[in-house]
Amino acid sequence: xxxxVAVVLVCLVGWISLYAFLCHSNGSHGYEWxxxxxxxxxxxxxxxxxxxxxxxxxxxxxSYPGTKxxxxxxxxxVLSLGYFLFDMGWCVYFRTEGLxxxxxxxxxxxxxxxxxxxxxxxxxxxxxxxxxxxTNPLLQLRWFLRQMGRYExxxxxxxxxxxxxxxxxxxxxxxxxxxxxxxxxPRPKFIIKCGGVAMYVLSWVxxxxxxxxxxxxxxxxxxxxxxxxxxxxxxxxxx
Numbered sequence: 001x002x003x004x005v006a007v008v009l010v011c012l013v014g015w016i017s018l019y020a021f022l023c024h025s026n027g028s029h030g031y032e033w034x035x036x037x038x039x040x041x042x043x044x045x046x047x048x049x050x051x052x053x054x055x056x057x058x059x060x061x062x063s064y065p066g067t068k069x070x071x072x073x074x075x076x077x078v079l080s081l082g083y084f085l086f087d088m089g090w091c092v093y094f095r096t097e098g099l100x101x102x103x104x105x106x107x108x109x110x111x112x113x114x115x116x117x118x119x120x121x122x123x124x125x126x127x128x129x130x131x132x133x134x135t136n137p138l139l140q141l142r143w144f145l146r147q148m149g150r151y152e153x154x155x156x157x158x159x160x161x162x163x164x165x166x167x168x169x170x171x172x173x174x175x176x177x178x179x180x181x182x183x184x185x186p187r188p189k190f191i192i193k194c195g196g197v198a199m200y201v202l203s204w205v206x207x208x209x210x211x212x213x214x215x216x217x218x219x220x221x222x223x224x225x226x227x228x229x230x231x232x233x234x235x236x237x238x239x
């Protein structure tokens with residue numbers, strides 16, 4: 001356990017160092033810009049590693065929850081734990097996130113610590129990490145497009161649509177199936193199952209925000225389309 005703590009601290013220092021390097025070499029942009037670059041790097045790394053764990057290294061998380069952690073699973077979880085500690089500290093210091101995101105980070109941190117402490121259920125944690133982070137690059141791309149003034153474009157719309165569809169499929173549909181397999185299996189400990197329920201509930205809280213955003217986006221798009229029709233006539237062609 002002492003070795004694990006030391007490795008987590010090394011990973012935390014690594015993420016802080018990456019952020020400091022970006023702030024130094026990319027000083028023309030603000031702190032949040034560089035923090036989101038770190039978030040993007042973590043999202044890509046986490047998705048790639050956990051995808052390999054789930055689809056290649058195994059075991060299959062839907063069939064074998066509660067199994068003993070493998071060295072690769074431990075490595076992925078330690079890497080992400082260091083990142084979540086960094087990002088949690090950054091969000092609290094700069095006060096950029098609301099209670100829901102802070103709750104998500106808190107549950108993620110506690111869930112990973114619990115998995116590492118118990119020495120089991122690493123495959124489910126990696127599966128949850130994969131489902132949580134796979135939409136992250138799209139979320140960061142959306143923010144960068146807004147900062148560059150290119151969000152109100154076909155690319156911005158494509159990013160939004162892809163994000164919503166992927167979130168619903170991975171966090172609600174696949175996540176619900178994962179939770180069901182977790183709950184009916186006798187292997188995972190009760191506290192691990194409680195953590196799975198907490199993460200799924202948070203997914204639905206995010207889902208409510210996404211539905212509200214989609215509704216606002218649709219209304220704005222409809223209003224803009226009507227304005228174009230009024231300006232150009234009822235027989236104008238809308239691209």
